Amino acid sequence: MTVPGLEGRMEAIIGTVRPKLDALGSDLSPVLAGLCGESMTAHVAKHARRSVNPPADTWVAWSRNPRGYKGHPHFQIGIWPTHVFVQFAIIYECPDKTVFAERALRELSSVRSAVPADYVWSKDHTVPEGTPHGSLSDAELADWLRRLQTVKAAEITCGIHIPQGDPLLSNGRAFLRKAQDTFETLLPLYRMASSQ
Template identity: 80%
Template sequence: MEAEGLEGRMKAIIGTVRPKLEALGAELAPMLSRLCGEEMTAHVAKHARRSVNPPADTWVAWSSNPRGYKMHPHFQVGIWPTHVFLQFAIIYECPDKTVFAENALRELASVRRAVPDGYVWSKDHMVPEGTPHGRLTDEELSDWLRRLKTVKAAEITCGIHLPPDNPVLKDGEAFLRKAEETFAVLLPLYRMASGT
């Protein structure tokens, strides 16, 4: 997504990237529905509220609500200029963030075991960087979870980052397998968030 300015970037997203995200959304929805044990609907980012700043990233998200994903725990596949991400996310619009925060704090040891060291946590879905699980101490992760519970604007994501030269990105079948594997790893987090 090298296009400049809002109009140029949106034209590139709508013409080139969005159709791929829509296809990916349809392709992965049945797998995620089986994995989660409930109907998961794909939602491709529209960037409708953008009027000045062009989006640096774009994504498809899956949630159990057919009308939207922002107010619910969800899974995402998206692209920044630096990497592709596959992640579980709870963003600030989600009113039930405390459910996940309380469950994850109570089961911190199982969260630590379930998430591989190379997976990346972030407390801001608007920035591309994150902190590898293996570098977060129990106290740091607990602080993030307590913040999620008490700060209205708080959010949390966890998943993997694939750099542009990762061979998985050149092989559609391999990418689908990587997505399924990643979402299966993240399923315990989703279950903690959804109370199932």
């Protein structure tokens, strides 16, 4: 993700990263289907609309919709130059985000206890940084959820960050297990978002 220029970066993504994302998509789709109780389709980022700026991150996302993921609660695995992320996400295109926000606010104590302290929340999926769950107060998390409920452009993600160079990233089997464990941990958030 550090190759300069759009063309060079895309060549590196297509040649090196995308095959790994495709493999993760195939390996974890049945796992997520089993967890979620519904068919889950993998969508690997294509970055097709980019014409000037190279992508800073890339990912595979799983949603119940075979046509796309942006309008739905979804799970993601992706890569920034600094880390790999494994997360649950609701981005601004998702109409169910108010459903999730309302339920999460009502069940804030359940959210607090379900999410481990070292998991990371973010209000913007386009930046690599996030806020550890353990450092967010109840009031701060509630503010984030109210923003998700009321601001059209609001979004929220929650998951883990694995730093580049972590030995876990060079052990495919261990990484798959960690991803599966993370998705299991995040499943209550997905259920809050997808139950009508």
